[in-house]
Amino acid sequence: MRTRSITSILLLAALISPLSAQPQGAASGGGPVTLAVTVSDPSGAPVPDVKVIVSGAAARSSTTEAGRIVFEDLPVGLYRMRFERDGFVTLERELTGRGAKPIDVKVTLTPVPPSPPPPPSPAALVEAPPPPPVDAKLIVLDMPAFIEKNYVGRATGRITALGCAAGGPGTLMQINDPVAEHAHDEADEFIYVIAGQGTAEFGERKEPLGPAVFLMIPRGMAHTLASGPKKPLVLVSIRAGEPCAG
DSSP states (O other), X not given: OHHXXXXXXXXXXXXXXXXXXXXXXXXXXXXXXXXXXXXEOTTSOBOOSOEEEEEESSOEEEEOBTTEEEEEEEOSXXXXXXXXXXXXXXXXXXXXXXXXXXXXXXXXXXXXXXXXXOOOOGGGOXXXXXXXXXXXXXXXXXXXXXXXXXXXXXXXXEEEEEEEXXXXXXXXXXXXXXXXXXXXXXXXXXXXXXXXXXXXXXXXXXXXXXXXXXXXXXXXXXXXXXXOSSSOEEEEEEEETOOOOO
16 A cells, blocks of 8 residues: 555656746747848838837837848747838837747838928919909990980891990890800800890790890800890890900
8 A cells, every 4th residue: 555655656746847847938838039020111112221119028129121120039928019210100019929930020111191282481372463454434324215326127136335344244135036045154144124025045944035024144054035026125234254345
């Protein structure tokens, strides 16, 4: 019985001895740790002169050559790595170092976006030249007398200038035959009907015209004008925004 007890004690001692003889690093995950760092830009080209700062279980710092650097003999543990270089966005990364096999750390640094151009200085601001002055004069007309003096008669139509100012020209229009479809790209047209009857067409839309009817036609809108049974169709047109004729 005593001999069996001694044999058991010797067997237990033999099992414990190899465990106690193992290196401390191997029991905790192996070591030392090696970090093999590669730094490139978004195109894959290596980025030299990147300052790499390692902190955590150990502290190291160095600069990449041809985009590479190796940190050796680091203890097992948690690490934070910081990558800095002028012209690139600073990057940080965390990793756990364990095992004797080198750990590949591949990093892509993004270039700093270009700064927006500075606003022009007040001295550089150049004001647009003012529009040429218009020699506008006060105009007062007796419209019935003016129409009688410039009556269209049997002609297809007649346009007579009334005057022009910075806001645009004003004309007297007398229409016997329809005015072909047209648009004023740079002027809004204001129309006031004095006499006669007719229609204004805007695509499929038709509007009847008669004395005291007012129209505002935005620039760029195609339209036609036609007289009705009572000819001529007499109206005043002001094209706001159109320059005066030279």
